[in-house]
Amino acid sequence: MLRVPLVLCLLAAGCSGGPKLAEVEGVVKLNGKPLSGIQVEFWPEGSGPRSIGVTDEQGRFTLSSDDGKKKGAVVGKHKVVLKDVGVMGDKFLGRAGENVDMTKGQKPRIGGQYADPTKTPLTRDVTTGKCNIELDLKDP
Numbered sequence: 001m002l003r004v005p006l007v008l009c010l011l012a013a014g015c016s017g018g019p020k021l022a023e024v025e026g027v028v029k030l031n032g033k034p035l036s037g038i039q040v041e042f043w044p045e046g047s048g049p050r051s052i053g054v055t056d057e058q059g060r061f062t063l064s065s066d067d068g069k070k071k072g073a074v075v076g077k078h079k080v081v082l083k084d085v086g087v088m089g090d091k092f093l094g095r096a097g098e099n100v101d102m103t104k105g106q107k108p109r110i111g112g113q114y115a116d117p118t119k120t121p122l123t124r125d126v127t128t129g130k131c132n133i134e135l136d137l138k139d140p
Contacts, residue, residue, distance in 0.1 A: 019048040021072035022126050024063040026133030027055075028082065030109060034059025035137075038110070041081040042126065043117045048074035054085060073126045080122035080135065083115045084108040110137055 024042065028035045038055040042063060051073035053061035063073045087106045113119045114137070124133055 019044075019074045020128070021065070021070055022075050022128050023071060023130040024051065024073045024126055024133060025053075025131075026061055026135065027059045028061065029059055029134070029136040031139060032136060035109065037085040039081075039083040039085050040135075041083070041117070042073045042078040042124070043081060044074040045077045045079065045123075046074070048076075073131075075126050075128055077123060077125050079117050079120050080124055081115060081117050081120050082110055082122070082135070082137075084110060 026040075028038050028040060034055075034057070036055050036057045036059060038059075038061075040053045040055065040061045040063065042051045044050065049066045051063040051065055053063045055061045062071070064071050087108045108115070114122065122135065
């Protein structure tokens with residue numbers, strides 16, 4: 001008799017929906033000016049999914065889970081990765097079926113170390129509640 005309620009209780013505890021998330025929004029700037037078209041990624045140093053957002057014309061972003069189903073980022077310390085969307089290596093099929101690199105000759109507006117989660121110098125803490133993050137980069 002006691003086993004059924006105990007099993008149900010354990011099952012309910014196991015379905016809590018994963019790690020705790022907090023709302024995260026912020027702004028990315030370069031030398032004090034808003035930077036649009038930057039993909040912002042928060043990679044948790046512990047367990048949990050990364051979160052992603054893209055800056056708008058005012059440099060503002062809001063993070064969502066990697067699958068886009070949940071708003072926010074995992075509570076805890078994160079490595080912050082920034083990628084210039086305009087030079088992320090998009091290709092399309094050109095004439096005669098060859099791949100054409102749309103970014104040829106373009107340089108990212110921010111340093112390359114920010115685009116690699118193993119090299120980025122940027123870290124931020126996500127705390128419970130709503131977090132407002134400002135990232136003000138300097139010219140490389």
